[in-house]
Amino acid sequence: MTKPAPRRITIVDVARHAQVSTTAVSKVLRNAYGASPAMRIKVQQAIAELGYRPSAAARGLRGQTYTVGVMLPDMRNLFFADLLDGITAQLSGTDYQVLLAPGCNGEKAEARVMEAMIDRSMDGLVLIAPVSSKARLNTVARSVPTVVVGRHGPSTTYDTVTDDDVIGATLVVEHLADLGHRRIAHIEHQETDPVRLAEMPNAQRANGYREAMRARGLADEIDIASTSYTHEGGYLGTKELLARPARPTAIFAGADVVALGAMEAIAEAGLSVPGDISVTGYDNSALAAFGPISLTSVDQDGRQMGANAARLLVDRIGDRDRRTSHVKLTPSLVIRRTTAAPPAS
Known part of the structure; x- marks a missing residue:
C-alpha cells in the first residue's frame, strides 16, 4: 500500500x-x-x-517568487558557464535563485521553455542568444521582466547585453594578417531566418570577418564554411575548407567549441596546428585556456556579460516602466599557441 x-x-x-x-x-x-x-x-x-x-507558488500569488529563469541554447558550450558564473555572482547576497532550462536552438523548444517559466511565476528571465522572433521576445517581455543576452538590436520592452562581435572578428583577422596569413577562412553558424539575421552574434562575426578582410586588401581571399556553432560544425566546416584547391593557412572559428572540432579535423588530415594551419576561436572559454589546447581566442568577458544581465534584470523587476538599457562590451584577443606565421610556400 x-x-x-x-x-x-x-x-x-x-x-x-x-x-x-x-x-x-x-x-x-x-x-x-x-x-x-x-x-x-x-x-x-x-x-x-x-x-x-x-511555497514558491504561494509567494508568486503575493507578487514574487524570487526565482530567475535562465534559458541556454546549448548546455555543452562552456562559454555559457561563464555567463552563469556572472549571473549567480551578481545575485549572491539576494533572495533570488537561478533556475536553468535548455532552449535547444529551436523556436518551438524556446517557446515551451519561456511559457513554462512564465506559468511558474518566475520574477524575471535571462534569455541567452535566443532564436525566437523579435515579436515573440517582445510578447514575453511584456509579460515578465526580460533581459536578452547576445542578440543585437534595441528593444523598448527588454534590456540587452551584447559583445561587439564586429570588433571581435576584426581583432582575429588583424592578428592573423599581421602574422602574414592571407588565406584566412571563417566557420560561421548558418542563419536560416533572414529577418533575424542582423541581430544574431554569429552573423555579426561573419560580417566583421568580411569587413576586416576587405580592409586588409584580402577581399579575394574571403572564404566561409557555413555549418553550426558546435564541435561537429567545426569538424565538418574544416573538412570542407581543407578540400579547397588552395586550402587556408588560418581558420577563424566562430566559437571555441567550433575551434575544437576544427583542430580535430586538421589532425585527422595529418596536419598540425599551428605549423600547417593556425586556428582561432571566440569566447575565451575555460577550454581555450586549457594548457594542451592553448587556443587563441576572443575574450568577450562572459562573467561580466552575465553580471550585467543580472543587474539589469533586478533593476527591471524593481521598476517595470523604466527605459530599457542596452549594454555592449568591447572584446579583447587572447593570443596563445594555436596561431603562428603561415608555413613557407
Missing part, C-alpha cells in the same frame, strides 16, 4: 511551534520592520526544527 505524501509544513505550523502569530512569522520571512530580535530568533528556530520551506 502506497503511503500518502507527508503534509507540507505551513506558516501556521511555524507560528504554533514558536508560539507567535502568523503575522509575526510573515514579518520574519519577509525581513520586514516590526519583528524584534527575540521574535526573529524564536521564528528562525521553529523554521529550522520543523524544516519549513516557503
Whole structure:
C-alpha cells in the first residue's frame, strides 16, 4: 500500500511551534520592520526544527517568487558557464535563485521553455542568444521582466547585453594578417531566418570577418564554411575548407567549441596546428585556456556579460516602466599557441 505524501509544513505550523502569530512569522520571512530580535530568533528556530520551506507558488500569488529563469541554447558550450558564473555572482547576497532550462536552438523548444517559466511565476528571465522572433521576445517581455543576452538590436520592452562581435572578428583577422596569413577562412553558424539575421552574434562575426578582410586588401581571399556553432560544425566546416584547391593557412572559428572540432579535423588530415594551419576561436572559454589546447581566442568577458544581465534584470523587476538599457562590451584577443606565421610556400 502506497503511503500518502507527508503534509507540507505551513506558516501556521511555524507560528504554533514558536508560539507567535502568523503575522509575526510573515514579518520574519519577509525581513520586514516590526519583528524584534527575540521574535526573529524564536521564528528562525521553529523554521529550522520543523524544516519549513516557503511555497514558491504561494509567494508568486503575493507578487514574487524570487526565482530567475535562465534559458541556454546549448548546455555543452562552456562559454555559457561563464555567463552563469556572472549571473549567480551578481545575485549572491539576494533572495533570488537561478533556475536553468535548455532552449535547444529551436523556436518551438524556446517557446515551451519561456511559457513554462512564465506559468511558474518566475520574477524575471535571462534569455541567452535566443532564436525566437523579435515579436515573440517582445510578447514575453511584456509579460515578465526580460533581459536578452547576445542578440543585437534595441528593444523598448527588454534590456540587452551584447559583445561587439564586429570588433571581435576584426581583432582575429588583424592578428592573423599581421602574422602574414592571407588565406584566412571563417566557420560561421548558418542563419536560416533572414529577418533575424542582423541581430544574431554569429552573423555579426561573419560580417566583421568580411569587413576586416576587405580592409586588409584580402577581399579575394574571403572564404566561409557555413555549418553550426558546435564541435561537429567545426569538424565538418574544416573538412570542407581543407578540400579547397588552395586550402587556408588560418581558420577563424566562430566559437571555441567550433575551434575544437576544427583542430580535430586538421589532425585527422595529418596536419598540425599551428605549423600547417593556425586556428582561432571566440569566447575565451575555460577550454581555450586549457594548457594542451592553448587556443587563441576572443575574450568577450562572459562573467561580466552575465553580471550585467543580472543587474539589469533586478533593476527591471524593481521598476517595470523604466527605459530599457542596452549594454555592449568591447572584446579583447587572447593570443596563445594555436596561431603562428603561415608555413613557407
